[in-house]
Amino acid sequence: MCRVVDLHQAVLAKNDRAADTLRAELTARGTTVVNLLSSPGSGKTALLERELVEARDRAVPVAALTADLATENDAARLARSGVPVKQVLTDGLCHLEAGMLAGHLEGWLPDPVRLLFVENVGNLVCPASYDLGETLRVVLASVTEGEDKPLKYPTAFGLAHLVVVTKTDIAEAVGFDEETFRANVERVNPGVEVLLTSARREAGVGLLLDRALAAAAGTPVHTPVMAREPHQHSHDHTDDAHADHTHEHSDHTGARADHTHHRTGDGAQDHTNGTAAMAQPRS
Template sequence: MCRAVELRQAVLARNDETAHTLRVRLAGRGTTVVNLLSSPGSGKTALLEHELALARERSLPVAALTADLATENDAVRLARSGAPVKQILTDGLCHLEAGMLARHLEGWLPEPTRLLFVENVGNLVCPASYDLGETLRVVLASVTEGEDKPLKYPTAFGLAHLVVVTKTDLARAAGFDEAAFRAHVDQVNPGVEVLLTSVRSGTGLGALLERAEAAAGGGPVHRPVMAPPPPHTHGHPREDPREHEHPGPAVRLTSAQR
């Protein structure tokens, strides 16, 4: 048991060191990372597609990296925004790590990128333990997932800098209790802001981008009181994941960059 604990601590320490190095390096070139975590089907891809398109309308240099176990569907959708997009297929690995992110950004990230959105693997367990060098960690949950989601996944919600509720147009049909949800969020992460959004109705659209811009400009970011947990261990393979690029119209990658 002691050996297992030591191994977990070593894994997390190595990841944190890499994340710190990546954060400093990206900050030096003016890029801020926004890490998006949620369960599968929460609507984060739809929301991110809208926020990227809005950023492009405002001439704000943005890019996105999206991770999935299989298919390039999300990258294809996000590329419709016109922003440069890159897909990582994790081949079964249930989360991204700082080293993986650093490798996939090498030689790809456009130099003027102000905001880099990372759409993590759809999972609220494994990704919660891994710092990716982000400045803003956003956890999303749809109204159809229930008000007790923050209590079921206290680590994910407890370490969030911002919480976003999606699909609020379905709140009445789903019987979503907003007050209960907010109370549960505050129980695991006191003081964190909760945004209400709906891509279909337009509620709250642009708010995520505004919070990201503020963080990139050095504005205050909520500081969770929860201490990061040891990394989640599992038996998934750890091969280097495959990568695919989906550049928007403003960025074309050469074959050497693929």
């Protein structure tokens, strides 16, 4: 008898357990995680910087962790807000995972922090499959990306608690069709709220903070139709020909991206008021 393990499902199950543990630990200390996902160049960092300044001005204790394959550019920008910021360099890995996030928070996350904004790696495929222990998952899309983005990336948009449109100051110039975009979002995630923002003109700035604070206060977030399924999935076989066999596939709802590679030794730097200090991640 041999046991055939679905590697993809096992990886996601392990991540979900780590996410549940992290969520419980952070909730116990009064911290709520907001996971921000988008394509590269969506204006996510620009909007987040404005939201962090808004939080500072309202005396809301916040912190931000930003992940990129390389460079500390985003952390340097976010640190201008004056709130605690940490850069995580994934060295090629296209997403964060719950265990990785927990390791980078250990010994760094200030107290108190009401909201922790996590700027995920710019990618709408891989990050969509990984729960980071967040209470609020936000997917952002700029007006330059096209109205069909939700249909092209149904997992990312389908699992969102909130959708944010950025760069609306140039919507007319690029011919953005808001009605069509909203209709496409509704097709993959019925009932999810869509916010319109422009960091340059400060239009809609503070709305994301408002929604995050409401979630932190216990206001129920939107429940996506694309529900998660348990990820433990294995089979027992008596045929010896299947020995030492492993395979991977997406889950039965199609809600997960087929992505299982891992990397250790991620770099991280702490940026507080623009000053960098090396932080040691947990292996």
